[in-house]
Amino acid sequence: MNTVTSADDASAESALEREARVAAEREDPAGAARALLRKGGHGALATISLHKPGYPFGSVAPYALSARGEPLLVMSGLAQHTKNALADSRASLLVQESAEPGADAQALGRVTVLGRISAVPAAEEADVRARYLARHPQAARTAGGHDFHHYKLSIEEARFIGGFGKICWIPGQSIIIDSKQDPLAPHAAGICQHMNDDHAAALTLFCQHFRSLPGQAARMVGVDRFGFDVEQGLPGALERVRFDFDQPLSTTDEVRRAMVSLVRAARG
Secondary structure, eight states, rough: OSEEEEEEEEOOHHHHHHHHHHHHHEEEEEEEHHHHHHHOOOOEEEOOOOOTTTTTEEEEEEEEETTTTTEEEETTTTSSHHHHHHOOOEEEEEOOOOTHHHHHHHHSSSSEEEEEEEEOOOOGHHHHHHHHHHHHOOHHHHHHHEEEEEEEEOOSSSEEOOSTTTTEEEHHHHHHGGGOTTGGGGGHHHHHHHHHHOHHHHHHHHHHHHOOOOOOOOOEEEEEETEEEEEETTTTTOEHHHEEOOOOSSHHHHHHHHHHHHHHHHHH
């Protein structure tokens, strides 16, 4: 389990694995689009240019995902794409499968999300920051700067291409994740209580080893199939920290095994 850079550690697909994935994409393109967005971490953001009105303006965009699976962005007020988005919120984000050297890029899966960029409400800031830093921990210094702010790209529609011959438009609501359908939702409170009552030292260790934080009074405050959230710090200065699982989990036993692996990784 790698809670820091899992998006960059996917092993190469075998021919049989790719064949199975392609077959699944034909049956559920929305699910394939969700998986592709979660697997990635960087995309090509297109906004509408202020400098050259009406023209698309492309830029590199690291992103994370909200609990609903929407792209989250951290952007500087000085950046041209931020100025563009504040003037006209319409935007798109292209995310493509990573390619082996020499691979045919046209045969790779990709998704272009179309929506609108909006500032994250203050009530969601802590959660969004934690999710973004879980995907991009190196951004800890810049993401907290006074000139950087958190934004969300809504998913109004998406164009999915699973390779040659697998192309379709997908309604945004088909990609959005319903947290009520999370298989861990019925067990989340119990998992949190168990970790806080019996394994608080492990939560402190996670904060210290994987985030270089003190881990004071660390306690789990949330868990879902994609990862878990910890609050740590002194009273009045608590910080929310997100840890992503390597792959979606479905059962409490899978969560237990993931936690054991994480402790071993932190100690080893």
